[in-house]
Amino acid sequence: WRHTVTVDNRTSLLDLLREHFGLTGSKKGCNAGACGACTVMVDGHRVNSCLTLAVRLEGAEVTTVEGLAEGDQLHPLQQAFIDQDAFQCGYCTPGQIVSGVGCIQEGHTGSAEEIREWMSGNICRCGCYVKIVRAVEQATGRK
Template sequence: MSTEHPVQAETPSVEPPSTPTRRTFIATTTVVGGVAVAGGLVAGPLTPVAEEAVAAEAPPGSRVSLTVNGVRRTVTVDNRTSLLDLLREHLDLTGSKKGCNAGACGACTVLVDGRRINSCLTLAVRLDGAEVTTIEGLAKGDRLHPLQQAFIDQDAFQCGFCTPGQIVSGVGCIKEGHTGSPEEIREWMSGNLCRCGCYVKIERAVEQAAGRK
């Protein structure tokens, strides 16, 4: 009787599926995404229906003409654009500051047709044909506006962030005739906040520019 043992067939080893690495995942995703984009490009231009859908998603815009600091400016803006954003982002007039962006601090105060407004709350498209004066438009060349000079004389600022709005508001306050007393000035300037607490000196600067000091 043979003593040899039968040779058993070797079972081929099966390697477990490898877990994709982060590098492999990113590479695969990039390739698939590229194919998808390429497929979209190969598919040809958008159909008229698709073009209408894209146009419908775009925010509506309007053409607005304003006289800003004596210069006529015409721009096309999103209908939701505030006057403040028009001045700062489209006309590069960054003197008017974006503080609270809710009409509570007065840092964005400008004059529209001679009246004080919070430019952050005013839609630019509603001011077509209006005349806007910002802090940049007060000085005459190298000669400061009397209230700008008064702010320097009275040391009426510290950090300076609120100062453009304070000065423009003060100019409006003087034009409106609300400078009869310190109390009246404080009342009619109360919409402009100063976090540094320079209210007394601001009031004195308005008095000086109004000819009361």
């Protein structure tokens, strides 16, 4: 859906999504671009929404974790996270999933090592990295 809003020019994309649109999937972790909890796609590219000014995105297509499913059908990576039990507390999960979708779209899934490298901007404090990699592999059809 398309939205036109007026916001303060200092408003981050993360705050716009969470506070103005009620899309709370993207999380505010470090608010400094270091943890990846706020990862969303902007025009098909992964971005840390906490570091992205909303006013710079006029006409951009923004995809959050809420926008990945097709109706009642989960995105294959969302389903893989469930199948692989790739989360514990769940706080980082939305950012991990969106980043994983980006990783897949960018073609950085040739090996577990490559997935880990290209997902390294997303931190999981619970240490579910092995299962996260397995979920990305499953979504690509490799496992």
